[in-house]
Amino acid sequence: MIPGRGLARRLHDRSRRRRRRAGILMYHCITETDLDPWGICVSPAAFDEQMAVLSAARAGADLGELRDPSSFTATGSKIAVTFDDGYADNLAAALPILERHEIPATVFVIGTAVGRTREFWWDALERAVLGDLELPEELRFPFGTSRTFRIDDHPVDIAETRTWRADLDGPSCDRQQLFRDLWEAIVVLAPEEQDDAVDYLLEWAGHPVDAPAPRPALTADEFADLAAHPLITIGSHTLDHASLTDLDPAAQHRQIARGRDRIRELSGLPVTRFSFPYGRYDATAVDAVRRAGIELACTSRPVAAIADDDPLTLPRLQVLDDDGDTFARKLYDDHRLAVGALSSL
Numbered sequence: 001m002i003p004g005r006g007l008a009r010r011l012h013d014r015s016r017r018r019r020r021r022a023g024i025l026m027y028h029c030i031t032e033t034d035l036d037p038w039g040i041c042v043s044p045a046a047f048d049e050q051m052a053v054l055s056a057a058r059a060g061a062d063l064g065e066l067r068d069p070s071s072f073t074a075t076g077s078k079i080a081v082t083f084d085d086g087y088a089d090n091l092a093a094a095l096p097i098l099e100r101h102e103i104p105a106t107v108f109v110i111g112t113a114v115g116r117t118r119e120f121w122w123d124a125l126e127r128a129v130l131g132d133l134e135l136p137e138e139l140r141f142p143f144g145t146s147r148t149f150r151i152d153d154h155p156v157d158i159a160e161t162r163t164w165r166a167d168l169d170g171p172s173c174d175r176q177q178l179f180r181d182l183w184e185a186i187v188v189l190a191p192e193e194q195d196d197a198v199d200y201l202l203e204w205a206g207h208p209v210d211a212p213a214p215r216p217a218l219t220a221d222e223f224a225d226l227a228a229h230p231l232i233t234i235g236s237h238t239l240d241h242a243s244l245t246d247l248d249p250a251a252q253h254r255q256i257a258r259g260r261d262r263i264r265e266l267s268g269l270p271v272t273r274f275s276f277p278y279g280r281y282d283a284t285a286v287d288a289v290r291r292a293g294i295e296l297a298c299t300s301r302p303v304a305a306i307a308d309d310d311p312l313t314l315p316r317l318q319v320l321d322d323d324g325d326t327f328a329r330k331l332y333d334d335h336r337l338a339v340g341a342l343s344s345l
Contacts, residue, residue: 019306020072023079023337024063026300026316029215030093035130037166037179038122041215042321044093049324051101053331054079057341060103063273063296064233066314072307076337081105082298082316084237084275085120086113088216091226098231107226108237108275108298111262112191114223119213120241121186124198127214128205129179130161135205139178143197144185149178187278191240220266227267235273236260236294243278244285253288260292272296275316286312304335 028040030047042050054060061078065071071078081098083090086109098105113120119127129135139149157173164176171177186197202209218226227234238244239259244252256274264271272295276285279300289297289312301315309315317335319327332342 016303016306017336020074021076021304021306022066022072023076023304023335024298024314024316025079025081026318027083028085029087030089031215034162037126037130037164039165039320042319046321046323048097050327051097051103053324053328054103055101057338059338059341062104063106069307075339076304079337083107086110086218088218088222091222104231106233106235106273108235109263110237110241111239111259113217114266115220116217119215121194121198123215124202125182128201128207131207132158133206135175139204143193144189151178187243188246223266234263234267236263236271237275238277241277243280244276245280245282249284252285256288257292304337
């Protein structure tokens with residue numbers, strides 16, 4: 001790390017608050033859950049309150065509006081809603097709420113997710129390692145670089161892990177450390193190996209491998225219904241939810257181009273929007289996105305977007321399971337979005 005770079009980034013991000021800006025919100029699942037180490041689940045009740053805030057502030061905007069520089073304002077008056085991955089609850093739970101408040105949204109769908117009958121590997125890993133069963137004392141993990149893990153598991157670890165955030169908190173027990181180590185090991189595997197790895201882990205931990213997915217992906221029919229809705233624009237999220245920065249340029253291009261082609265084939269519509277899985281990207285990935293005909297691409301850098309941002313690396317704000325008041329306060333206090341409108345609510 002270069003000394004001072006972290007401080008320079010913080011000062012730069014702070015200065016953005018004084019620029020013409022807009023907000024892009026990042027959601028994944030709209031569902032109730034008591035285990036969410038990455039903070040990707042928002043309950044339907046909280047989502048309803050959040051969309052009510054946007055509606056009352058007259059701030060809800062389509063992501064495509066950010067192609068127009070005039071959409072970036074001194075008050076941050078436009079806020080776009082996006083979803084990643086392609087969970088079925090985007091249709092069943094989120095869409096009725098979006099309809100009620102007349103809020104448009106972009107849904108970035110993994111090409112191979114549509115019709116997927118098993119859970120995503122990151123959800124299966126969560127169930128295997130952070131679930132409510134006591135873990136065995138040893139794990140021999142034969143995927144990628146083979147490793148053996150020793151686990152000193154305690155009942156208290158299960159309870160404490162219910163509120164643990166893997167992206168914010170350091171591991172405080174073997175169970176949490178194992179989750180982080182396995183996540184980093186699995187994210188770079190080929191898609192078929194990822195599924196084999198989590199099946200192996202589920203069986204090792206004593207969980208059923210073929211249980212129904214707690215957070216299922218969209219079926220083909222559900223995808224078609226979502227894509228046809230006037231409030232929804234479908235974008236791409238690569239073919240397999242690949243970690244692009246761990247791929248060579250040719251593989252990056254295949255993931256981006258084939259993911260776009262798959263979503264275009266399924267929807268029958270042009271696909272000009274994209275989001276980078278895990279928020280990971282580099283110059284070659286951005287170039288591949290550009291060559292794929294993408295007009296707007298989103299990262300997960302947690303700041304408001306400004307007019308000078310590259311439209312192929314737009315930042316987004318991850319939304320947590322907050323009530324409407326907390327949601328509004330974060331948008332206004334932390335990011336200076338919908339200034340005036342939110343301060344008067």
